[in-house]
Amino acid sequence: MRVELLTALAIPILVSMLMFSYAGFCWMKQKVHVRGKGWQTREESPKMFYFTVGIMILLGIGQLASSLYFVRF
DSSP states (O other): OHHHHHHHHHHHHHHHHHHHHHHHHHHHHTEEEETTTEEEETTTOHHHHHHHHHHHHHHHHHHHHHHHHHHHO
16 A cells, blocks of 8 residues: 555655756746757747646646545545
8 A cells, every 4th residue: 555655655756856956947948949940038938938837837737636636535
């Protein structure tokens, strides 16, 4: 039972941390990877930059919250 609980929490938390890390990396470097165009700066592609950073943060928070919520039940 403990091993199942550990894997049920560890994998989603790890994925959430990876999403937060990618968002932080993009924010620190002020670049985002755009498919077909490569790495673009915030000035070259501002909508995609904010969209990517925002989505990564929201998905990370959602996954973290859902994993903690559903493990309770």
